[in-house]
Amino acid sequence: MKFFSSILFITLTSFTLSKAQSLQQIWKSEEKLPVPESVLYDAKSKTLFVSLIDGEPGKKDGKGGIAVLNLDGSLKNAEWISGLNAPKGMGIYKNVLYVADIDKVLAIDIPKAKIIFSTQVPDAVFLNDITVDNKGNIYVSDTRTNKIHLISNGKSELYLENVTAANGLKYSGSELYVLAGTELIKFNSKKERIVIATGLEKPGDGLELLPNGDFIVSCxxxxxxxxxxxxxxxxxxxxQGKMNTADIGYDDKSKTVYVPTFNANSVISYKLF
Known part of the structure; x- marks a missing residue:
């Protein structure tokens, strides 16, 4: 009987560990958000930063900005930062929000809601996503040049090249995870390329790493x-055909995925089961 119970326990445990995740919608923002590209959850302020392109994704038109949402989807500040061009991926380190904006990375003091400096990325064309390591080094992808740049102490240098359609980034430990076209790739500290998954139906966009080592990926x-x-x-x-799912955000404590819908002009939150 104990032997049977042990087998049953192991079987049920194995099933639980191998079960795929699922999503259930919680809310959809009511106020129109002009072309939201990325959502970033900020645990400290318990808010959501949303990058708004509000124009063409690669045009320097000064129409872009950053909005702030409350965690129930209500609008806290529609124009927290304005006058940007086509802001996309974001990352936070020590009260500073870093934002990719076409060919430069902006540093915004969060408490003061003020741009404190920007870093020009040489030869950049379409800076897309950002991730920050535990030392404050910033990694930013340039999707149209197939490159990833490293910004350290305000200076930009080429980190990786020939990473086809590099977009979503996530740094963890000493490894950099990259969504490159229809592949999910890991680069270790020696910059060795390790393919984790292939065959996404469409090119990847947002990338979130779960505590158990799994990933949530958007196209x-x-x-x-x-x-x-x-x-x-x-x-x-x-x-597909109803809305976009751009650069997602994630709160691990509440297991909530935040999805910017781009041309549908909203953010939708989902519970991850």
């Missing part, structure tokens, strides 16, 4: 995947 076209650490992928949302 701009309207798809979200759960990808296990071993590369097994499961589509958990497909809204």
């Amino acid at each position: 701009w076209a309207g798809i979200i995947y759960h990808i296990k650490a071993d590369g097994t992928k499961t589509k958990i949302l497909d809204v």
Whole structure:
């Protein structure tokens, strides 16, 4: 009987560990957000930063900005930062919000809501996502040049090249995870390339790393995947033709995924099960 119970426990445990994640909608923002590209959850302020392109994704028109949402989806500040061009990916380090804006990375003092400096990235064309390591080094992808740049102490240098359609980034430990076209790739401290998953239906956009080593990945076209650490992928949302799913944000404590819908001009939150 004990032997049978042990087998049953192991079987149920294995099933639980291998079960794919799923999403359930919580809320949708009511106020129109002009072309939201990225959402970043800030645990300290318990708010959401949303980058707004409000124009063409690669045009320097001064129409872009950063809005702030409350965690219930209500609008806290529609024009927290204005006068940007086409802001996309964001990252936070020590009360500073870093934002990719076409060919430069902006540093914004969060308490003061003020741009304190910017770093020009040489030869950049379409800076897209940002991730920050535990020392404050900033990694930013340039999707159209297939490069990833490193910004340290306000200076930019080339970190990786020939990373096809590099977009979503996430730094963890000593490893950099990259969504490159339809692949999820890991680069270790020696910059060795390790492919984790291939065959995404559309090019990847947003990338979030879960505590157990799995990933939540979005494709701009309207798809979200759960990808296990071993590369097994499961589509958990497909809204193609209805809305986009751009650079997602994630709060691990509440297990909430925040999805900017780009041309649908809203942010939608989902519970991750």
